[in-house]
Amino acid sequence: MLTDQRHQLIRDRLAAEGRVLAGELASRFGVSEDTVRRDLRELAKAGECRRVYGGAIASAPFAAATIGQRGGHAVEEKARLARAAVALISAGQSLFIDGGTTNEAVARAIPLDLDLTIATNSLGVASALSDHPLVELIVLGGRFVRDLGTCVGADTLAAVAQLGADLFFLGSCGLDASRGVTAFDSAEAEVKRAMARNSAGVVIAVTNDKLATAAPYRVAAAGRISHLVVEKTAPAAVLADFERQGAKIHFA
Amino acid sequence: MLTDQRHQLIRDRLAAEGRVLAGELASRFGVSEDTVRRDLRELAKAGECRRVYGGAIASAPFAAATIGQRGGHAVEEKARLARAAVALISAGQSLFIDGGTTNEAVARAIPLDLDLTIATNSLGVASALSDHPLVELIVLGGRFVRDLGTCVGADTLAAVAQLGADLFFLGSCGLDASRGVTAFDSAEAEVKRAMARNSAGVVIAVTNDKLATAAPYRVAAAGRISHLVVEKTAPAAVLADFERQGAKIHFA
DNA sequence: GCATGTTTTGCACGTTTGTGCAAGAAGCAT
DNA sequence: ATGCTTCTTGCACAAACGTGCAAAACATGC
Numbered sequence: 001m002l003t004d005q006r007h008q009l010i011r012d013r014l015a016a017e018g019r020v021l022a023g024e025l026a027s028r029f030g031v032s033e034d035t036v037r038r039d040l041r042e043l044a045k046a047g048e049c050r051r052v053y054g055g056a057i058a059s060a061p062f063a064a065a066t067i068g069q070r071g072g073h074a075v076e077e078k079a080r081l082a083r084a085a086v087a088l089i090s091a092g093q094s095l096f097i098d099g100g101t102t103n104e105a106v107a108r109a110i111p112l113d114l115d116l117t118i119a120t121n122s123l124g125v126a127s128a129l130s131d132h133p134l135v136e137l138i139v140l141g142g143r144f145v146r147d148l149g150t151c152v153g154a155d156t157l158a159a160v161a162q163l164g165a166d167l168f169f170l171g172s173c174g175l176d177a178s179r180g181v182t183a184f185d186s187a188e189a190e191v192k193r194a195m196a197r198n199s200a201g202v203v204i205a206v207t208n209d210k211l212a213t214a215a216p217y218r219v220a221a222a223g224r225i226s227h228l229v230v231e232k233t234a235p236a237a238v239l240a241d242f243e244r245q246g247a248k249i250h251f252a
Numbered sequence: 253m254l255t256d257q258r259h260q261l262i263r264d265r266l267a268a269e270g271r272v273l274a275g276e277l278a279s280r281f282g283v284s285e286d287t288v289r290r291d292l293r294e295l296a297k298a299g300e301c302r303r304v305y306g307g308a309i310a311s312a313p314f315a316a317a318t319i320g321q322r323g324g325h326a327v328e329e330k331a332r333l334a335r336a337a338v339a340l341i342s343a344g345q346s347l348f349i350d351g352g353t354t355n356e357a358v359a360r361a362i363p364l365d366l367d368l369t370i371a372t373n374s375l376g377v378a379s380a381l382s383d384h385p386l387v388e389l390i391v392l393g394g395r396f397v398r399d400l401g402t403c404v405g406a407d408t409l410a411a412v413a414q415l416g417a418d419l420f421f422l423g424s425c426g427l428d429a430s431r432g433v434t435a436f437d438s439a440e441a442e443v444k445r446a447m448a449r450n451s452a453g454v455v456i457a458v459t460n461d462k463l464a465t466a467a468p469y470r471v472a473a474a475g476r477i478s479h480l481v482v483e484k485t486a487p488a489a490v491l492a493d494f495e496r497q498g499a500k501i502h503f504a
Numbered sequence: 505g506c507a508t509g510t511t512t513t514g515c516a517c518g519t520t521t522g523t524g525c526a527a528g529a530a531g532c533a534t
Numbered sequence: 535a536t537g538c539t540t541c542t543t544g545c546a547c548a549a550a551c552g553t554g555c556a557a558a559a560c561a562t563g564c
Contacts, residue, residue, distance in 0.1 A: 003522070004304045005271060022540080032524050037541070053531060053540065123378055123391070130375060130398060139375070139403045141393025141411050146382060151391045155411055159393050162407075255512075274550075284514050289551070305521060305550065 001029060001113070006039055014049055014058040021055040024083060030113035077207055077231060077252075078102050082109040084252040085169065085205040085229045091115055093166040096195040097125045099150035100171030102205050104128055110135070119163050121151040121191060122171075138163070145188070152187040160194040167226075168199035172206055174215040177241030180222045182215040189217035201226035205252075212238050222247070258283070258291055266301055266310045268399075273307040329459055329483060329504075330354050334361035336504040337421065337457040337481045343367055345418040348447040349377045351402035352423030354457050356380055362387070371415050373403040373443060374423075390415070397440070404439040412446040419478075420451035424458055426467040429493030432474045434467040441469035448472050457481035457504075464490050474499070 006029055013020050022040065026033040040056045043049050049056040082105035089095065091114050097103050099122035107128035110116070114134060120126050121140035129137050142156030170192060174182040181204065183189040196202055202225050211234060225247040230239065232251050239249050258281055265272050274292065278285040292308045295301050301308040334357035341347065343366050349355050351374035359380035362368070366386060372378050373392035381389050394408030422444060426434040433456065435441040448454055454477050463486060477499040482491065484503050491501050 002271060002273070002304055002306050002309070004309055033540085034525080034542095035523060038523085041542095121393075123375065123382060126375055126396065127379060130396070130401070133398070137396035137398075138407075139391065139393040139396050141373075141391040141403070141407075144378065144382065144389035144391050146385070146389075149382065151393070155390075155393075155414070159407060285550080286515080286552090287513060290513090293552095 001031070003039070006031070006035075007043060010036075010039060010043060011048060014056070019052075019055060019057040020049075021079075024055075024079065024109065027083065027086070028109065028111050030111050078105040079109065080252040081205040081207065081229050081231065082106040084250050085203060085227075086110055088203055088227055088229075088250070089114065089116065089167065094118070094164070096120070096160070096163070096165045096168040096199055098122065098169060098171040098192060098195065099125065099148050102207070103169050103171045106169055106205065119160075119165065121156050121160075122149055123151075124149050140191075143187075145185070148185065148188055150188065150191070152185070152191050156191050157194050160191065160198060163198060165195075165199045167201045167203050168195050170196065170202055170204045170219070172204050172210055172219075174213045175204065175206055175210050175222075176212055176214045177222050177238065177245065179214045179218070181219040181225070183217045183219050184215045186217050189219050192219045196220045196224060203227040203229065205229035207231060208234050211235065221245075255291070258287075259295060262288075262291055262295060263300060266295075266308070271307060271309040272301075276307075327357075330357040331361065332504040333457040333459065333481050333483065334358040336502050337455055337479075338362055340455055340479055340481075340502070341366065341368065341419065346370070346416070348372070348412070348415070348417045348420040348451055350374065350421060350423040350444060350447065351377065351400055354459070355421050355423045358421055358457065371412070371417065373408050373412075374401055375403075376401050392443075395439075397437070400437065400440055402440065402443070404437070404443050408443050409446050412443065412450060415450060417447075417451045419453045419455055420447050422448065422454055422456045422471070424456050424462055424471075426465040427456065427458055427462050428464055428466045429474050429490065429497065431466045431470070433471040433477070435469045435471050436467045438469050441471050444471045448476060453478035455479040455481065459483060460486055463487065473497075 010020060010025060022033050022036045025036045040051055044051040044056060047059060050059050078101060081102060085106050086109045094117035097107060097118055097120040104124040107125040112132055117136040118129060119138040119140055126137060126139050129135050140151060140156050140159045142151035143153040144151050170181060172181050173184050183192060204225055208231050222242055223245040225242060227250060228242050228247040229250045229252060243249055262272060262277060274285050274288045277288045292303055296303040296308060299311060302311045330353060333354060337358050338361045346369035349359060349370055349372040355374065356376040359377040362384065364384055369388040370381060371390040371392055378389065378391050381387050392403060392408050392411045394403035395405040396403050422433060424433050425436050435444060456477055460483050474494055475497040477494060479502060480494050480499045481502045481504060495501055
């Protein structure tokens with residue numbers, strides 16, 4: 001990867017999110033953090049960003065415009081979860097990625113130098129992956145549900161049925177050790193079930209607010225979860241229940 | 253291999269990808285890296301690219317040309333075309349919308365209070381429509397082609413085959429009265445053909461630079477075009493040819 | 505036909521640039 | 535204050551670079 005190219009991508013990201021993290025960029029570009037830090041130093045010298053501990057933020061005039069817009073603190077938490085989740089992926093694997101903001105964060109966190117085959121029914125995930133040159137992207141079409149940002153229905157199920165994956169990144173609505181993974185919508189749950197059925201492993205990354213909650217429609221038993229990525233502050237008691245049922249716990 | 257020939261190929265690649273790698277070109281052309289470097293130095297001297305460590309990137313004036321084409325100054329013209337094209341839509345209709353920046357502009361121009369059923373294989377179109385509350389949106393999945401921003405392949409064709417539409421907004425690569433509508437890619441052309449087959453009317457909105465040009469793969473005969481939306485400055489002679497074959501001309 | 509000059513290309517050389525690693529300093533958090 | 539992460543600096547190594555040179559391909563002139 002060319003140095004200037006990296007600089008441009010950093011600029012893009014600064015424009016999109018207002019701030020960047022050194023570690024995140026490093027894993028994304030497949031280079032060492034030192035290199036990213038050097039890049040950031042150069043951009044800062046050119047006045048394109050301001051260097052801060054941990055990364056850099058877009059310089060003043062621009063920052064005002066975007067940072068307010070996406071001010072959520074959950075954004076950072078989800079990005080952290082996403083980085084931990086991405087660590088479970090190996091080159092050459094094929095993945096299902098479900099919808100939801102956490103999974104969109106996962107898609108954004110996938111390094112550019114990883115060759116993967118990824119099938120998704122989420123528009124947001126597909127968009128996030130559309131600039132990954134090494135990712136073979138398969139869009140699972142169907143009836144688009146606005147509230148979810150994903151496609152569901154018979155067409156989606158048929159498309160999923162034709163595929164298999166090593167890992168399935170399941171966007172969870174509710175997660176409870178006894179009731180398992182649950183969703184708010186029947187058709188959505190059906191698609192998730194199909195993806196789970198055709199995947200070797202199931203990965204779920206959740207923020208604490210989803211833990212120990214349940215929604216009406218059942219997607220999978222807790223025992224089906226291979227990897228559970230949670231915040232450091234997740235309640236240990238809840239995690240122990242999942243762990244007992246075979247899930248490997250990863251802290252972001 | 254001739255020197256000028258090599259130069260042209262490098263130019264093409266710069267135009268297509270925005271950057272080139274010295275080593276990559278060397279192995280591709282079967283010459284030494286030194287030769288490629290000499291080529292790049294010459295092109296850089298002529299202002300056609302900027303030399304960077306590892307290769308070269310398209311220089312500013314050129315980058316402006318392509319970026320502008322994809323979203324700079326032509327944007328206003330495309331928005332104007334899009335507004336004129338949208339006027340052809342009636343409430344309650346079902347549409348196919350193809351990929352391309354012009355069609356994305358069409359999608360954005362669709363009023364929020366129109367209830368429609370729209371099927372698209374373009375991520376950009378789908379995203380643009382994802383906030384239209386009254387639009388029933390169907391995503392036509394398949395293998396995603398980065399350069400086109402659309403899905404193609406057997407899955408896409410199968411999805412199209414199940415649907416019918418009143419109007420098909422065809423994103424055209426080349427448009428010529430005798431050769432008809434043409435596309436750059438075989439799989440892309442196939443999807444367009446399927447959409448045209450299942451639609452009552454075909455609408456094409458084009459900027460002047462696409463008129464009277466042709467690409468390798470044939471999509472449909474000129475006689476298949478129901479509505480042609482063009483700029484006010486489009487050459488009358490060309491339009492007359494289409495009109496004779498049954499297309500209704502609309503000026504943006 | 506042969507010699508000469510020009511252009512192009514590949515190779516060898518030393519130099520520059522970018523990158524990763526290690527060690528120590530500095531910043532942040534608990 | 536302690537322990538962690540992140541930062542800077544120096545260093546080493548590999549990749550890419552430019553230059554000079556020689557061989558080959560081609561054209562040109564005698």
